[in-house]
Amino acid sequence: MxxxxxxxxxxxxxxxxxxxxxxxxxxxxxxxxxxxxxxxxxxxxxxxxxxxxxxxxxxxxxxxxxxxxxxxxxxxxxxxxxxxxxxxxxxxxxxxxxxxxxxxxxxxxxxxRTDLHYPTKTGTALRFEWDAFRAFDLFILKRPGVEKDYTTEQTEAAKAYFEKLSEENKARLASSCMQGLPGSKEAFSRENILxxxxxxxxxxxxxxxxxxxxxxxxxxxxxxxxxxxxxxxxxxxxxxxxxxxxxxxxxxxxxxxxxxxxxxxxxxxxxxxxxxxxxxxxxxxxxxxxxxxxxxxxxxxxxxxxxxxxxxxxxxxxxxxxxxxxxxxxxxxxxxxxxxxxxxxxxxxxxxxxxxxxxxxxxxxxxxxxxxxxxxxxxxxxxxxxxxxx
The missing domain is CATH 3.20.20.150 (Divalent-metal-dependent TIM barrel enzymes)
Known part of the structure; x- marks a missing residue:
């Protein structure tokens, strides 16, 4: 067993x-x-x-x-x-x-993950969504040289996704993507990650x-x-x-x-x-x-x-x-x-x-x-x- x-x-x-x-x-x-x-x-x-x-x-x-x-x-x-x-x-x-x-x-x-509380029929779940992640990478983290990692189509889709987010949901996306190490309740900051x-x-x-x-x-x-x-x-x-x-x-x-x-x-x-x-x-x-x-x-x-x-x-x-x-x-x-x-x-x-x-x-x-x-x-x-x- x-x-x-x-x-x-x-x-x-x-x-x-x-x-x-x-x-x-x-x-x-x-x-x-x-x-x-x-x-x-x-x-x-x-x-x-x-x-x-x-x-x-x-x-x-x-x-x-x-x-x-x-x-x-x-x-x-x-x-x-x-x-x-x-x-x-x-x-x-x-x-x-x-x-x-x-x-x-x-x-x-x-x-x-890009969402720590994704709704399902049996409770909320962890989720990873590419448009959300690219939006975080491009417009929240603003990683130097990030543009070369994505196609024009991917960047445009991420921009459209980001522009539809409320300020609250932008903060939620940032929080989800910058979770700290397991066992720690301390999150990363943009400056830490960069x-x-x-x-x-x-x-x-x-x-x-x-x-x-x-x-x-x-x-x-x-x-x-x-x-x-x-x-x-x-x-x-x-x-x-x-x-x-x-x-x-x-x-x-x-x-x-x-x-x-x-x-x-x-x-x-x-x-x-x-x-x-x-x-x-x-x-x-x-x-x-x-x-x-x-x-x-x-x-x-x-x-x-x-x-x-x-x-x-x-x-x-x-x-x-x-x-x-x-x-x-x-x-x-x-x-x-x-x-x-x-x-x-x-x-x-x-x-x-x-x-x-x-x-x-x-x-x-x-x-x-x-x-x-x-x-x-x-x-x-x-x-x-x-x-x-x-």
Whole structure:
């Protein structure tokens, strides 16, 4: 069976550990968000968080995430110091029973949506719309050189979109696009983003890939010693934004990662929502090819349209075909004799969730609904296997 977990942002999260335990989870996916990016996660701080989780009757075996400092992505500044700190944190985590560390290598912004409260029949959802994003990029952020990234037709469509927005909706769009890092309620400012973008000038896809491979190969001895597996999260959304390169958006990116790193402890967080937002990605085919290196599962579904826009659909709907993914995961676990940790990723904000102070995409009842749907699909898979004598 998949290990049922839910993400918890720590004591400041409006969703409590007791809530998560009552939802039927046996584990929690969390991080030490209060520690500045790059600094060491000490044994003391790890033990403190571990004891909090265990006191609620659950286990903490997956970190999401141990952030990678921007200096490492650029490979300049104090990058060697941050890599050395990362190794120590990995060792401390391994000694405390952590099995998987999830991370990403997205420059500047960790994730991006243009609407955090898109209305659906089953609550509000996260949405990415190209016209809205281009309007933000062109007329709110006003990124230097932005015009060269868009066609005349795309720029005109973004301008028309922007001119129809009220001042309130312009502010809402800016707020949505400049959300801070997960676990933080501090948003980016226009000045923050522009300054960070300038620091990535001259870094293309090939260079950023090289920096990722070098980082992983440098920490590989620490992974082997600690027993921790690194599970990279795909780009979200899985295509270039703000003139920044993306290096974990499709199957070729995954192949390059596995071909250019030396340790079997380097693998994937297979996020069906992030990969699924790109229509070229065949999720079942990708799962079959890379299954042995999938160390963590994010199960959610996105619904795409012809223009490449998408929103977070119900777990039983959208384009991800989660039933097939769960079926493949069940077969993989049987063949490899292991259990893959999983969490329901994102969830609609239902009316009842409005009273709970939670982070965007991480409502409680909405995620619990997604977890129930996942458990139902998994039960059906096992029932089918039993009937076939498997």
């Amino acid at each position: 998949l290990q049922k977990t839910m993400r918890w942002y720590g004591p400041q999260d409006g969703v409590s550990l007791q809530d998560i335990a009552q939802a039927g989870c046996t584990g929690v996916v969390t991080a030490l968000h209060h520690i500045p990016v790059g600094e060491i996660w000490t044994d003391q701080e790890i033990k403190k968080r571990k004891h909090e989780v265990e006191a609620a009757g659950m286990v903490w075996q997956v970190v999401e995430s141990l952030p990678v400092h921007e200096d490492i992505k650029r490979r300049n500044g104090n990058f060697q110091r941050w890599i050395d700190n990362y190794k120590i944190s990995l060792q401390n985590l391994g000694e405390n029973g952590i099995q998987v560390v999830t991370y990403n290598f997205m420059p500047v912004l960790d994730w991006l 300054a960070l973008l300038k620091e990535f000038e001259g870094i293309d896809e090939k260079t950023l890939q090289s920096h990722l491979f070098q980082f992983l190969n440098e920490i590989s001895p620490a992974l082997e010693k600690s027993g921790v597996k690194m599970a990279i999260h795909p780009d979200d959304p899985p295509f270039p934004v703000l003139g920044l390169p993306r290096i974990m958006s499709h199957a070729d990116h995954i192949r390059a990662l596995l071909e250019n790193t030396t340790s079997q402890h380097v693998g994937l967080c297979f996020c069906t929502g992030s990969f699924g937002a790109r229509k070229e990605n065949d999720l079942p085919k990708m799962f079959k090819e890379f299954g042995s290196r999938i160390y963590f599962l994010h199960l959610r579904s996105t619904a795409r349209d012809q223009g490449g826009n998408f929103f977070e659909a119900d777990h039983l709907a959208g384009d991800a075909n989660l039933y097939t993914i769960i079926k493949l995961a069940t077969e993989l676990q049987h063949v490899e004799n292991r259990s893959i940790p999983m969490r329901p990723d994102h969830g609609h904000q239902l009316q009842i969730d409005a009273a709970i102070d939670s982070f965007p995409g991480y409502s409680f009842v909405g995620r619990m609904k997604g977890l129930a749907e996942i458990c139902g699909m998994e039960h059906a898979v096992y029932q089918e296997r039993a009937e076939k004598g498997l």
